[in-house]
Structures are given as C-alpha cells and as structure tokens.
Amino acid sequence: MIYVLYGTEKFLMQKEVNKIINDNQVSTFNVSNYDLIIDSLKDIIDDALTISLFDEKKVIIVDNCYLITGSTVKKDKEDKAEDLLKYFEHINSDCIMIFLTDNEKLDERKKVVKKLHSVATIKSFNKATNPNNIVKEWLKDFKIDYNTLNLLIDRVGTDLGILDQEIEKIKVYKDKELEITKEDVLALTSKNIDIDIFELINKIVEHNIDSAMEIYYEMLKRNEEPIKILIILANQFRIMYQAKELYSKGYSGNDIAKILEIHPYRIKLALEKNYNYSSKQLLSYLETLANLDYNIKVGNIDAALGLELFIMEGNV
Numbered sequence: 001m002i003y004v005l006y007g008t009e010k011f012l013m014q015k016e017v018n019k020i021i022n023d024n025q026v027s028t029f030n031v032s033n034y035d036l037i038i039d040s041l042k043d044i045i046d047d048a049l050t051i052s053l054f055d056e057k058k059v060i061i062v063d064n065c066y067l068i069t070g071s072t073v074k075k076d077k078e079d080k081a082e083d084l085l086k087y088f089e090h091i092n093s094d095c096i097m098i099f100l101t102d103n104e105k106l107d108e109r110k111k112v113v114k115k116l117h118s119v120a121t122i123k124s125f126n127k128a129t130n131p132n133n134i135v136k137e138w139l140k141d142f143k144i145d146y147n148t149l150n151l152l153i154d155r156v157g158t159d160l161g162i163l164d165q166e167i168e169k170i171k172v173y174k175d176k177e178l179e180i181t182k183e184d185v186l187a188l189t190s191k192n193i194d195i196d197i198f199e200l201i202n203k204i205v206e207h208n209i210d211s212a213m214e215i216y217y218e219m220l221k222r223n224e225e226p227i228k229i230l231i232i233l234a235n236q237f238r239i240m241y242q243a244k245e246l247y248s249k250g251y252s253g254n255d256i257a258k259i260l261e262i263h264p265y266r267i268k269l270a271l272e273k274n275y276n277y278s279s280k281q282l283l284s285y286l287e288t289l290a291n292l293d294y295n296i297k298v299g300n301i302d303a304a305l306g307l308e309l310f311i312m313e314g315n316v
Contacts, residue, residue: 004098226306
C-alpha cells in the first residue's frame with residue numbers, strides 16, 4: 001500500500017499517518033521514518049523491499065518528498081524519480097509507504113505523480129477555510145447543534161492541534177453520553193487567549209478601563225505572561241490594520257488570508273471588528289505598543305506595569 005499526503009495542515013497529515021498505522025495494526029517497532037532531503041532514496045527503497053523475518057507489516061514514512069512536487073534541492077542529482085517508478089512495478093505488499101510533503105499541490109506534470117494516481121491513495125490537507133467541517137468530522141459520533149459547535153470554535157480558536165486536545169477532553173468526559181451541550185463546552189474547554197484579545201482590544205479602544213483591566217487580570221490569573229499578551233495585542237492590531245488596508249483596496253477576505261498567510265477565520269474576525277476602528281487609530285495603537293516593547297527590553301519599564309499603564313491610559 002502506498003499513500004501520498006500533501007498540504008499545509010501538518011497536524012491533519014500527522015493525524016492521518018497515525019490513523020493509517022493504527023488501522024493496519026502496525027507496531028511502533030515496525031515504523032521507520034525518513035526525510036528525503038537528508039536520507040538516500042536508495043536506502044528508503046531498499047528498506048521497503050526488505051522482507052520482514054516475522055511476516056509482519058511495516059510502515060515507512062518519507063517526509064519532505066520533493067520528488068513529487070515542483071520543488072528542487074541539491075540532492076536531485078542523487079535521487080531519481082525513475083527509482084521510485086521501478087519500485088512501483090514491484091511493490092512489497094507487506095510494506096506501507098507514506099509519502100509526505102507540505103506543498104499545497106503535487107506537480108502533475110511528473111511521471112512519478114501520474115503513476116501515483118494509479119498505485120496510491122492520495123489525500124490533500126490544505127488550510128481549511130471553514131474549521132466547522134473538520135470539527136464535525138471529529139465529532140461525527142456525537143450530537144452537537146450548530147450554535148454549540150460555533151461556541152466551541154469561538155471559545156477554543158481555530159488552531160487544529162488545540163481544538164483536537166479540547167475535543168478529546170469533551171469525549172473522555174461524555175463517555176457514552178453522545179450529546180454535547182453548551183454547558184459541556186463552557187465547563188470542559190479552556191478559552192483561548194486569542195479570543196480574549198479581541199474583547200480586550202474592544203475595551204481598550206472604547207476606553208472602558210474597568211472591563212479592560214478585568215480581562216487583563218483574568219489573563220494574568222491564567223499565568224499568561226504580560227510580554228506575551230503585549231506581543232499578541234501588537235500582532236492582532238497589525239493584522240487588523242493590514243486587513244483593513246487590503247480590504248479597502250478591493251481584496252476579499254480569502255485573498256487577504258493568502259497574502260498575509262493567516263487562517264481565513266482570523267481574517268474574518270479581524271474584518272468584522274475593523275468597522276469600529278479607523279486605520280489611523282489602529283496604526284497609532286500599534287506604534288504605541290512597539291515603543292512600549294522597546295522600553296521593556298531596554299529596562300526602562302516593567303512589562304506588567306507598562307501594559308497596565310497602556311490599558312489604563314488608552315491614549316494614542
């Protein structure tokens with residue numbers, strides 16, 4: 001068996017690799033990992049052709065498989081796609097080969113890719129524009145309504161690794177009770193700091209100091225470092241400013257996400273909030289935070305105090 005997994009969502013690809021290994025009941029002792037940029041293709045193929053003494057299945061994982069993409073590296077002279085084509089004519093049925101690449105697409109012009117379409121299972125794992133579909137698949141054995149599903153994503157965020165962890169917590173708690181409620185999400189999941197940042201930004205810009213400080217202190221209670229909060233604030237103001245400027249020039253949300261290389265869901269949230277703020281206002285906050293970051297680094301002010309003063313003064 002041969003699998004080709006490609007795309008930018010490395011977490012989903014690794015999850016699929018684990019599923020292939022588990023579905024075929026392959027022991028971890030029979031799993032070999034290679035990196036085509038470092039390792040020799042000849043060694044990989046030799047391993048694939050080697051018959052197990054115990055008649056057991058084995059898995060060979062080949063990461064950074066540039067031979068099936070448009071990418072080129074110095075090792076091209078050593079590794080020839082023809083060697084793979086020869087192996088495809090005599091595949092070891094006891095060996096499961098998994099080729100991985102983080103490229104968004106395969107090079108369909110190459111012979112080896114054309115051959116893979118007939119001998120391999122090929123799956124794409126590119127950035128999802130809507131994380132709801134992924135979460136629905138992970139919770140396919142559970143009943144969860146639309147509003148509760150959105151609450152889960154709004155609360156936890158769109159990082160698939162974090163979402164997976166939080167969903168596993170819910171599954172373990174619910175056990176055989178297959179309905180997930182709003183109360184379950186609120187009680188069992190941790191709120192992502194990125195979600196709080198939007199609310200903190202709102203309160204800062206509205207000069208609602210009491211509410212802003214309440215959010216800030218709650219973050220500190222969760223052991224969030226002031227400098228980390230400052231960096232996330234600055235990054236969010238930057239994203240909001242860039243998204244607003246690009247949107248004003250006629251770019252769509254998806255276009256902006258590609259240009260900034262940021263998940264479309266984050267751009268969607270940024271654009272929704274941008275209606276309340278001018279570009280000048282966002283840029284002023286960003287510059288103020290940059291100056292604060294500099295003064296913290298040179299020792300002119302304590303990070304916690306500096307951020308607290310920034311929130312309390314709210315002057316830009």
